[in-house]
Amino acid sequence: MKGMIFMPLDGFAVCHLHRELSEALVGGKINKIYQPEKDELVLNITNQKSKHYLLISANNNHPRIHFVESTKENPDSPPMFCMLLRKKLTGGIIANIRQIEFDRIIELTIISKDELLDVTQKKLVIEIMGRHSNIILIENDIITDSIKRINRFVSSYREVLPGKDYIYPPMNKADFNSLSIDDFNARLKLLPEQKIEKAIMDSFQGVSKLISREICHRIGIDTSSKVSELDEKSLDLIKKSMENMKAHPKYSIYKDPDSHEIKDFSTVDITFLNDMEIIPYQKISPMLEDYYLLKDSHQRIKERTAAINQIITNKLERNYNKLNKLIEDKKNAEDSDKYRLYADILYANLYSLKKPVKEAVLENYNDGSQISIPLDIRKTPAENAKKYYEKYNKAKRALTYIEDQTQKTKEEIYYLESILDSISKCDSVGELREIKDELSEYGLIKSYKKNKKISNNELSSPEMFRSSEGFTIMVGKNNKQNDTLTTKTASKDDLWFHVKDQPGSHVVVKTSGKTPGSNTINEAAMLAAYFSKGKMSSNVAVDYTLVKYVKKPKSAKAGMVIYTDNKTVYVTPKDNEVAKLRDIQST
Incomplete structure (x- = not known):
C-alpha cells in the first residue's frame, strides 16, 4: 500500500x-x-x-x-x-x-x-x-x-574474531532516556536545517522512520519542517511523546485492507495507519512470530531457490535458442522442393549442356520462365543433377526429424516454465523439497541427500479455498502436488481447471455430488489464472472439465496431463478476490 x-x-x-x-x-x-x-x-x-x-x-x-x-x-x-x-x-x-x-x-x-x-x-x-x-x-x-566473523577488510572500526576484545558497535546517537529536556532539545538544535523527521532519527538511538513519523503526527507538526522552524513547546512534546510510547506499548500487525496482505508491525500505537486492517496482540513475541513466519520464510525460500532458478533459466535459454534454430532449419528444409526442380530440369537438358559452366540458364517447364541453376564445374551435368536429388531427399528426411525435435523442445520448454512457475509459488520448505526431488529425478539437478526423518505427513499439501457457494477448492502448488491432486485426491465427478496453454496449477472443485454454480466456476477459474504464468494478465483463458476427462499419458513428466470435453471461461486474477476466498475457508 x-x-x-x-x-x-x-x-x-x-x-x-x-x-x-x-x-x-x-x-x-x-x-x-x-x-x-x-x-x-x-x-x-x-x-x-x-x-x-x-x-x-x-x-x-x-x-x-x-x-x-x-x-x-x-x-x-x-x-x-x-x-x-x-x-x-x-x-x-x-x-x-x-x-x-x-x-x-x-x-x-x-x-x-x-x-x-x-x-x-x-x-x-x-x-x-x-x-x-x-x-x-x-x-x-x-x-x-x-555466528558471523568480521575481519578488518569488512570493518575498519572493529573486528569480530575469536581472541579479539569485544567492542560495542559505534553509538553516535544519544539515549533519550538519559537526557534532561534541555539536553534533549539542545541535541536536536545541533541540526537546525535538518527536517525534523530525519533529525529525530539521526539524534537518538532506536528511532525508526515509522516511529519518527508517528511522533510528528501525534504532536501535529509537518515531517518536512526544519528543526529551526519549531518552537520550544514543540521540541518538548517530542520527548514527552517518546516517553509515552515507551511507557504504553501497543502490539499490532497491519494488513492491507483489500488484499489482507501483512504489511507492517509496531510495538506502539501508530495512529496515522488507522485506515489499515489492524490485528492486536497481548504480547510482542506472538506478534513477531506471526509477522516473520511469512516474511522470513519467503526470504529463506528465495535464497534457497536462487541456484535452482538459475539452472532452470539457463536450460530454458538453451531450449529457446534450440527452438529458434529448428524453426530456421525447418524453413530451409521446406525450401527443398527447388532442389528437385533443379535436378529435373538438368536431366531434361543434359543434351544441351556440353561445356562446364558455373551456372546454367534453362527453361522452367512448369511455367515457361527462365531459371538459373548453380553448378559445380568439377562435376558433369548428370552428377550435378544427382547432387540436387540428394540434397532434396536429405532435406525431406531432416524435415521429419526437425518436426519431431521441435515438438520435444516445445514440451521441454513448457515443462521448464512449469518448474519456474512452481518455484515462484513455493512458500514452504516442504514444497521446495518436492521441487528438488522432481528435478533430481529427471536429472536436472544433482542428487542430494534426503532427510530420512521426513514422513508422508510432513509433505506439503494443496492450498485450500472455499467458494462463495460453499464448495471446497483445492490448488496444487507444484507438479507433484498437481499429480496427486488430479490423479488420487480428486473424484471423477469433481471439476478440474487449468489455465489455457500456459504453465499453472491444477485446480479442483470438490463437488460431493452437487452441481457448482457460475460463481464457483468463475472463482475456481480465477484461482487457476492467479496461480499460473498468467497471474499478471487480464482476460485469461481457463479451461475446465470433469476430472474423468483428464488423463495422464504414460511416461509423461510430473504435472503433465491431457484433457477433453472442456469449456473455457475468461477471468482476470485479483489479489483481493483470492484473499476473500482464503477468508471464507478460514471461517
Missing part, C-alpha cells in the same frame, strides 16, 4: 522485548541449543516449570530475538558455532538480560561451569542491526566466537 514503511526491530521494540524476555527467562536453565540456519539459533530454556523456545536471528533482512511456538527442521550435523555454544552454555543459568542503552543490542549474562567444573560467567550479545547483525559469545570481554 502506498505510504507504507517497513518496520524494523527498533529501540522501542527491543525495549519491550527486553522486558518480556527478562520476566520469563532470568533464572532459567538452557537445556538445548540448535542452529537451523547459518545465521539463526534456537535456545530451549526451562524456567519455573515453563519451557520456552527462544529464537535469535542475525539474518541480514530479518534480524530479531523473540519466543517461538514452532521450530524449524535442524540440519543432520550442527555447525561449528552451534557445537561451541552447546559446549559453553548448555546447562547454564541466565543471570541477567539487558538492553544496551536504547540501542538494538540485547545482552544475555549466563552462569555456567567449565570443563573443570569451575563457575564462569559468559555473555551472549545479540546485535540487531540489519546486514551488520550478529550473535557473539564473550568471555572476560574477549570474543570466543560469533
